[in-house]
Amino acid sequence: MSTATVSHPRLQSRLGGWAARLGRLTWPVRICAVLLVLVGLGAVFAPWLEPYDPTDGDLSNTLVAMSGAHWLGTDAGGHDTFSQLLAGGRTSLLGPLGVVLFSTVFGALVGLFSAWRGGWVDALIGRVLDVMFAFPSLLLAILAVALFGKGLGAPVVAMAIAYMPYTARLVRSLTAQEKTRPYIAAYRVQGHSPAFIALRRLLPAVGPTILAQSTVNFGYALLDLAALSFLGLGVQPPTPDWGAMINQSQAAVLEGQPLSAVLPAVLVVVVVVAVTVIGEHFGDRLAGREAKA
Amino acid sequence: MSTPLLDVTGLCKTYGTNVAVSDLSFTLPAGGSLGLVGESGSGKTTTARMLIGLERPDRGQILVKGEPLAAASRLARAKAVQIVFQDPYLSLDPRLTIRAALDDVLRLHRHPDRAARVTELLDQVGLGAREAAAKPRGLSGGQRQRAAIARALAVEPDVLVLDEAVSALDVSIQAQVLNVLADIRRETGIGIVFVSHDLAVVRYLCDEALVLHRGVVVERGAIEALLTDPQDPYTRLLISSVPHAGWSPEEISEQRRALQQRS
Structure with missing residues (x-):
């Protein structure tokens, strides 16, 4: 009983805090957030929302225009475009998510270690990161496909390695700056271990900026992976994917039924713009907070 | 003769060709208070950083209660010497409330009754429940510096180094913080090394002082004698x-x- 009476006001104040935070968002950010939530929900609940099996092509119903039976028409293989868009969201969003998760976690650890150790270790890691910057992510992904075969796995791992230096460099410079602050010196004097200070105190200090950067990286990774699928090197049919849908629907565009090509392209653009706007919004807010502090 | 609380012998530190501290020796008796006085570049802050282990001396030895500081473990070293930094705006973690910051130190040093000790520490520096629940940005400069003092005392150190600890504060706030420090010194018997460029402030808190110039001690003695009859x-x-x-x-x-x- 006592827990309920204590937690209730706490929950209310927390909800109130969230509402106040949402209220401070600008309209473009709110619209982008709503669009992302809708796309995300569509991808998560795709199996329950799809009117047709997205992998099942009905050759008697190819290049059908928008109708009651097929809301967004069908492609040249007779696949329902709406179902493919929903299911394609899963692979199209999962790939960049994997890239961002791996590159953020690994990059943050590398950057943190490098800046914390300093000296020749930092200089060596800095040079290795410089070398890694020389390889374009798409080129590495194509190389990975050549070595390990087509699909989602190899390009995601290759792209994650290519994106890692961006996060590592950011974390390295933020940590190098933060660790000179007296409060970090105070932690050392109090007797805290270097691992505690780096992971429990420094990482949370630079975390929001990493998150803002990773959000923007998500957009770039989505574009790169969609481009790879468009080239036929990424996700392979019949698995639905927005990039692959554009590739598969080139003939449909020539036949005057461009929806199955245009809509996945529109979704790629919407998601990339939305995550970039949200990422930059949080980046700007952090910069403002830093300036005020 | 009893072992001094702090015994510093032949401390040297150079950065490249710049000699920051040269052959510095002094002792601090139990409950004593020593001022390290000098202008910017005199080597007083380098000395303070060597005392708390943030800088490694090129030569020389620091003994606390007869034990070499360099050989002490992390926690033992923390219990030997603590510091209050100059700028209270930067020396507290901006993400932690004052209560959490104090609790953090007590947890690290495995204090048996953390909640009671936090209250005691806050009381000692004249901070209340509102300040305890606030993050540093919600406090004034004087309150932050008192919180920093409480955090340093949480470890129950033998020696407290105050590195220009009141220089960043307004004059009226300086007096409040100095009173807090004088009370703490009287109540706990802690040894104090007060690094400052301000002789008036040093006079208030210290019995003795060393005057440093370009890393070398040019004069030492009782603070009153130094001020009234400088040699x-x-x-x-x-x-x-x-x-x-x-x-x-x-x-x-x-x-x-x-x-x-x-x-």
């Missing part, structure tokens, strides 16, 4: 540099030039 020209310059009635900046500049020509 070294540099000490005289420091004292006469404090603005007072009839004070002439030109005269001070002239004295400084004369001193530089001599050295």
Whole structure:
């Protein structure tokens, strides 16, 4: 009983805090957030929302225009475009998510270690990161496909390695700056271990900026992976994917039924713009907070 | 003769060709209070950083209660010497409330009754429940510095180093914090090393002082004697540099030039 009476006001104040935070968002950010939530929900609940099996092509119903039976028409293989868009969201969003998760976690650890150790270790890691910057992510992904075969796995791992230096460099410079602050010196004097200070105190200090950067990286990774699928090197049919849908629907565009090509392209653009706007919004807010502090 | 609380012998530190501290030796008796006085670049902050283990001396030894500080474990070293930094705006973690910051230190040092000790520490520095629940940005400069003092005391150190601990505060707030420090010294018997450029502040808190100039001790002795009868020209310059009635900046500049020509 006592827990309920204590937690209730706490929950209310927390909800109130969230509402106040949402209220401070600008309209473009709110619209982008709503669009992302809708796309995300569509991808998560795709199996329950799809009117047709997205992998099942009905050759008697190819290049059908928008109708009651097929809301967004069908492609040249007779696949329902709406179902493919929903299911394609899963692979199209999962790939960049994997890239961002791996590159953020690994990059943050590398950057943190490098800046914390300093000296020749930092200089060596800095040079290795410089070398890694020389390889374009798409080129590495194509190389990975050549070595390990087509699909989602190899390009995601290759792209994650290519994106890692961006996060590592950011974390390295933020940590190098933060660790000179007296409060970090105070932690050392109090007797805290270097691992505690780096992971429990420094990482949370630079975390929001990493998150803002990773959000923007998500957009770039989505574009790169969609481009790879468009080239036929990424996700392979019949698995639905927005990039692959554009590739598969080139003939449909020539036949005057461009929806199955245009809509996945529109979704790629919407998601990339939305995550970039949200990422930059949080980046700007952090910069403002830093300036005020 | 009993073992001094802090025994510093032949401390040296250079950065490249710049000698920051040269052959510095001093002792601090139990419950004693020593001022390290000098201008910017005199080596006093480098000395403070060596005392708390943030800088490694090139030569020399620091003993606390007869035990070498360099050989102590992380936690033992923390219990031997703590510091209050100059800028209270930067020395507290901006993400933690004052209560959480104090609790953090007590948890690390495995204090058996953390909640009671936090209350005791807050009480000792004159902070209440509102300040305890606030993050540093919600506090004034004086409150932050008192919180930093409480955090340093949480470890129950033998020696407390105060590195220009009141320099960043307004004059009225300086007096409050100095009173808090004087009370703590009286109540706990902690040894204090007060690093400052301000002789008036040092006089309030210290029994003895060392005057440092370019990393070398130019004069040492009881604080009253240093202030009333300074022997070294540099000490005289420091004292006469404090603005007072009839004070002439030109005269001070002239004295400084004369001193530089001599050295």
